[in-house]
Amino acid sequence: MWGVFNKVVEISYLKSAVLFLLIFAFAYVLRRFPPVLPFILSGFVAKFFIPSDEITHLSLFDRSAVFILFFFIGLEFSFEKLRHMVNIWIPGFIEFLFCFLLPIPFFLKLGYEITSSTLLALLIYPTSSVIFVKLILDSKRAGFPETEFLIGLLIFQDIVSVIILSFVLPLHEYGEVDFTNAFYLIIKILLVFVIFVFLLKYLPFRLFDDIAESDSFIFFIWGIILFVGFLSERFGVLPALSTFLLGVLIPEKSKMYERILKEFSVFRELSIGLFFFFFTFKLDLDKFVIRSDVILLVVAIFVVSMITKIPPIYIGGRLSGLDRPQSLRGAFSFFVRGEFSVLVIDFVNDAVIKTAGTIYVFLSIIFGVIMFILAPSISRILRRIR
């Protein structure tokens, strides 16, 4: 009896091991492809060989990938850093107006109700910081004058998006939005922020220096991230918000910060890979609909998301002291969407939005990367025309 039981377990675990090897194979063979695209493709291919419901024990990887990814975003893109980035608030608000607020009435006009329209606007608002930073490093543009401005905008977007998502996604999950649900959600999120501010002000982080030097520090940090993530899930608060704030909490000039950034970056890479892999691996293809209204929505999202990005980035760049070519280069480099859009799609129940959103993420990564590469040439051509 034990022999049979063991065989069943072994096969299931073996399949999990194969999944990891498959992700590696895709990432290695397609290493010249745009970042994260190999992970998305590997998830899509893997689901035809290994149904996701057979690999239920991988759910810890799946969920912790979200926690760790947003923990690292918080760690690197904190309020503190935003405070020190010059002239980013006004451009940030302009971009928020163009790329988030303006598209909402557009989607309402298309016939979507307010929650769906807000979700669609959220789908197109944040540029992917994960992909953008990788592109900047790969293309050796970190020292370009506009990079500082664009990174500042990314921080602004990430903070705003994670806050809006923490309100909109749970409300969307409730189905019907009523006053009681909304009230309890606001109270819970406010409580999270109160705890965050309290810890930020009063937690003696120097006490953690000893822990940070310990060999077993990894258990501490893993434990804390998982604890915060699952606890907030348990209380109906978006774990991405809590783990993001946990990352923000860690003081930049501390041993803990240094150690996490230097030694645990490998987990960041792992979580990025798994996050995008599970995005397509878990897709329920039965809920996928390919109809004319889906195609129309894809076209609408795509066009709106591209058109609304150029003017605010250009204007914001000029306001921040960049010259015309630098602002243009920035505007054409900022199309790529990623982790936030995936988070939205994960929560959406509507089949049309889910299908259109998934196709849109694919397209925006491919198009966004191409535009990022072409941005310097486009900027030069436009300068000559003028």
Added chain:
Amino acid sequence: MSLKVRETELPGIGKKILFKLKNGDEITIVARNIGVKDLYIIESGKDEPSFFISLDEEEAKEIGIALIGAEYKASIQPEKLDFIAKELAMEWVKVGEKSTFCGKTIGEMQIRKKTGATIVGIMRGDEFIPGPGPEEKILAGDLLLVIGKMRNIKSFLDYCGEYSTRW
């Protein structure tokens, strides 16, 4: 026009240090979190770099030594520099309003004598004051670049009174 230095964070990437030279050219060093230093040169009037090079830590140290001056190269070899780097600590300290340093000069406070640490630069608003002399007055809100052994830095912080290293 004098040399202007501006240091900013590039979250997710590292630190950016921009040197605006007297002739209008700009040299940007991006010190990445992984230790690599990227160097860009933007000529005056141009909107994108005309030169880029990526240096690993050892190359950056060697070039740094050469830039300081040939006479230092003879006396400080990279392996010695490694040793010094392990011994030395550097900290950016923001002076609080109630700090004992406020309104007093470096000489008056006898900082090096009392703590063993040295203030090698002061960031005041957008202005960077490299190698401040004993007559330099310290103001609330100044960002002091302090070097010394770890214990010297600790005594410096104690002596400073109200400060912040999380600015």
